[in-house]
Amino acid sequence: MQLKIRDKEIKNKVSYNKQETLWALFFLSPKIIGLVFFTLGPVIASFLISFTDWDLVSKPIWIGLDNYKHLIRNDVFVKSLITTCYYTVVSVPLGLVLSLLLAVAMNQKIKGIVVFRTAFFLPVISSMVAIALLWRWIYNSQYGLLNYFLGLICIPPQNWLGNTKLAMPSLIAMSVWKGLGYNMMIWLAALQGIPEDLYEAARIDGASKWQQFKNITVPLLSPTTFLLLILGLINSFQVFEQSFVMTGGGPAKATLTIVLYLFSNAFEWLRMGYASAMAYILALIIFVLTLIQFKYQKKWVHY
Amino acid sequence: MGKRIKSIGWFLMFLVSMGLLLYGCGGKKQATTGKQVEIRFGYPGAVGDYQAIKDQVIPMFEEAHPNIKVNLEYQPWGQFWTKLKTQIAAGEAPDFWVSDGVYFMEYADRGALKDLTDWVKRDFEEKDFLGLDFASDPDGRIWGIPREIQTIAFYYNKEAFNEIGLSYPDETWDWDTLLSSAKKLTKDPGSDKRISQYGFYSTNWVSGGWFNFIYQNKGRILDETRTKSMLNQPEAIEAVKYMVDMIHKHKVSPTGEVAGSFGGLDAVFPAKVVAMYFNNYGMSAVFNQTKDLDYDAAILPKGKVRAVSYNANPYVINAKATPERAQAAWEFIKFFASNEAVQKLWSEGGFGIPILKKVVYSKSFIDAPTKPSNKLPFIEPLEKGYGLPMDLNKCWQEWRTALSQNIGLAWMGQVSVETAMLNAHKEVQEILDRAFSK
Numbered sequence: 001m002q003l004k005i006r007d008k009e010i011k012n013k014v015s016y017n018k019q020e021t022l023w024a025l026f027f028l029s030p031k032i033i034g035l036v037f038f039t040l041g042p043v044i045a046s047f048l049i050s051f052t053d054w055d056l057v058s059k060p061i062w063i064g065l066d067n068y069k070h071l072i073r074n075d076v077f078v079k080s081l082i083t084t085c086y087y088t089v090v091s092v093p094l095g096l097v098l099s100l101l102l103a104v105a106m107n108q109k110i111k112g113i114v115v116f117r118t119a120f121f122l123p124v125i126s127s128m129v130a131i132a133l134l135w136r137w138i139y140n141s142q143y144g145l146l147n148y149f150l151g152l153i154c155i156p157p158q159n160w161l162g163n164t165k166l167a168m169p170s171l172i173a174m175s176v177w178k179g180l181g182y183n184m185m186i187w188l189a190a191l192q193g194i195p196e197d198l199y200e201a202a203r204i205d206g207a208s209k210w211q212q213f214k215n216i217t218v219p220l221l222s223p224t225t226f227l228l229l230i231l232g233l234i235n236s237f238q239v240f241e242q243s244f245v246m247t248g249g250g251p252a253k254a255t256l257t258i259v260l261y262l263f264s265n266a267f268e269w270l271r272m273g274y275a276s277a278m279a280y281i282l283a284l285i286i287f288v289l290t291l292i293q294f295k296y297q298k299k300w301v302h303y
Numbered sequence: 304m305g306k307r308i309k310s311i312g313w314f315l316m317f318l319v320s321m322g323l324l325l326y327g328c329g330g331k332k333q334a335t336t337g338k339q340v341e342i343r344f345g346y347p348g349a350v351g352d353y354q355a356i357k358d359q360v361i362p363m364f365e366e367a368h369p370n371i372k373v374n375l376e377y378q379p380w381g382q383f384w385t386k387l388k389t390q391i392a393a394g395e396a397p398d399f400w401v402s403d404g405v406y407f408m409e410y411a412d413r414g415a416l417k418d419l420t421d422w423v424k425r426d427f428e429e430k431d432f433l434g435l436d437f438a439s440d441p442d443g444r445i446w447g448i449p450r451e452i453q454t455i456a457f458y459y460n461k462e463a464f465n466e467i468g469l470s471y472p473d474e475t476w477d478w479d480t481l482l483s484s485a486k487k488l489t490k491d492p493g494s495d496k497r498i499s500q501y502g503f504y505s506t507n508w509v510s511g512g513w514f515n516f517i518y519q520n521k522g523r524i525l526d527e528t529r530t531k532s533m534l535n536q537p538e539a540i541e542a543v544k545y546m547v548d549m550i551h552k553h554k555v556s557p558t559g560e561v562a563g564s565f566g567g568l569d570a571v572f573p574a575k576v577v578a579m580y581f582n583n584y585g586m587s588a589v590f591n592q593t594k595d596l597d598y599d600a601a602i603l604p605k606g607k608v609r610a611v612s613y614n615a616n617p618y619v620i621n622a623k624a625t626p627e628r629a630q631a632a633w634e635f636i637k638f639f640a641s642n643e644a645v646q647k648l649w650s651e652g653g654f655g656i657p658i659l660k661k662v663v664y665s666k667s668f669i670d671a672p673t674k675p676s677n678k679l680p681f682i683e684p685l686e687k688g689y690g691l692p693m694d695l696n697k698c699w700q701e702w703r704t705a706l707s708q709n710i711g712l713a714w715m716g717q718v719s720v721e722t723a724m725l726n727a728h729k730e731v732q733e734i735l736d737r738a739f740s741k
């Protein structure tokens with residue numbers, strides 16, 4: 001008898017869960033439908049398109065792997081790949097280190113610290129296009145703010161965005177500055193999650209500030225470092241607006257990133273198949289890099 | 304942040320694929336029987352000319368053709384092309400539209416436009432119009448009728464000339480006169496080592512820049528079939544060298560960056576940073592907003608020969624429009640081109656050079672009181688046959704970008720003109736080979 005009652009209760013619970021799931025799905029449906037139609041659909045479609053020659057106007061022609069074969073031999077694509085790697089290799093570590101230092105600085109208990117935190121976070125919520133336009137003025141070789149200040153300390157004016165060697169570092173500096181606040185916020189949250197007693201114990205053992213930072217802060221932050229590293233890598237491989245707005249990929253393709261080249265191919269030169277193939281190569285690169293990081297995380301990430 | 308643009312890309316691709324799905328339902332609309340025809344008119348543009356089309360031209364046309372109804376589909380200039388591409392992919396493009404002059408070959412070569420050659424021959428008297436052959440391809444087929452024309456002319460600041468007692472440019476000017484006058488008009492740098500006025504603006508730009516110089520030097524960019532690059536020829540290289548030397552050797556032209564710091568191409572002339580430069584007719588409307596700017600226009604200085612680039616935004620008809628709708632669209636195009644009142648309205652609105660000669664040579668254009676007072680330079684290149692469209696073909700945008708990027712290095716003084724031109728030649732040829740291999 002008792003058993004039966006429990007059975008019934010369980011049954012009720014199950015059906016209740018079922019109903020709850022249905023409702024959950026119902027409320028999630030706008031997102032799910034959006035995801036299926038606006039993300040999954042195009043993902044599949046562009047995979048198929050990547051095997052075709054399609055200019056949007058005439059009918060797509062199935063050409064198998066030709067797009068991929070041609071891409072590997074395309075100097076401009078390879079160059080854009082190298083440019084993107086250059087951007088990633090410099091901007092990601094630089095952004096991580098600077099934002100960590102900034103987070104440590106912002107973790108002090110000083111009056112008005114919130115104002116500083118807000119100030120550093122402000123660029124994050126600003127639009128990249130607006131920021132790029134602003135920085136175009138800062139970098140202006142004739143009347144720019146940067147050259148003006150350099151002039152005060154007797155450094156000759158530089159052609160920041162017009163010089164093939166300086167253009168990319170200039171974009172990186174701006175991007176790092178913009179992304180600093182975001183990383184800082186996450187670091188800050190992680191820093192505040194480190195128990196104070198660990199530092200207290202270290203102090204009692206006579207550890208210096210630097211030793212505390214190196215042996216307590218850094219290892220305990222490693223899961224966050226890992227997260228930020230992966231996010232940073234994924235984002236930086238898709239860098240687009242900076243060069244789109246500030247340099248148009250120039251001078252002489254010095255800032256032509258993969259996504260910018262992809263965009264031009266697809267929407268300026270009507271080579272949808274070619275651009276889709278490019279997108280898939282990019283996705284593959286990001287996927288492999290992320291995989292590698294997950295594999296090696298055990299070596300340095302402490303949970 | 305790259306993510307957002309990527310998702311826009313995905314979104315567009317999705318739209319395209321959905322459009323293809325919907326094509327089945329959309330394309331088969333019942334064709335209107337009887338006399339009444341409704342046509343869809345794709346219109347990219349600015350607010351001013353759109354208002355003129357919507358509130359004046361279309362009502363005039365519908366009054367003259369009561370059986371045709373024109374439905375205007377407006378998009379701002381930049382967005383129109385993206386939308387048009389997806390519409391064409393979906394088979395849902397308007398029956399006719401205004402194309403950017405430099406884009407029509409992209410669509411014509413891919414079979415999206417109706418060949419208008421026969422209709423033009425049947426319905427247009429060539430001697431009555433300007434630029435009727437603008438939208439033609441190397442085989443002589445005509446794909447569109449210009450809505451208006453934009454010729455490049457030589458603008459000069461009269462005040463700067465008066466200041467040093469230099470006589471104004473006229474038809475005797477050639478490259479030497481241009482350079483020597485530019486030297487005279489360039490003011491020596493003051494104590495801050497900044498030049499306050501340059502003689503000329505030599506710019507890495509197709510229509511107001513190298514296209515003119517290369518053709519004036521008897522060079523070519525593409526061959527007559529528009530499938531082979533001619534950029535490695537000495538005439539072309541020499542012409543670009545002449546332009547680049549103005550910046551780095553003679554220092555009579557600002558670099559692109561200096562010009563950019565004054566607001567760029569559109570602003571350097573009204574800001575009196577440069578005393579002479581090339582730009583199209585439409586820019587005079589911008590110049591006229593600066594009240595005290597005393598300027599005029601002259602014909603471009605000649606090189607070995609005369610050559611002036613011009614552009615025109617043509618009306619084109621969708622290849623997939625039903626015969627009835629195509630016919631109705633053609634009626635509208637004919638009406639716009641040959642109706643005097645419409646042509647006058649368009650000319651007096653300052654939207655461009657009218658194509659109906661009766662209006663060109665009237666108070667509406669050539670004798671109009673607006674500056675520049677000399678409007679002959681905008682007409683003469685077309686009348687005398689040295690006005691040239693810019694080697695348009697189906698991959699124009701792509702090769703132009705490649706060319707401009709490569710010679711941009713020479714413009715910045717980072718590589719020699721020869722190297723830049725040979726690199727450009729190689730890359731442009733690759734693009735052409737790829738586009739025309741099929």
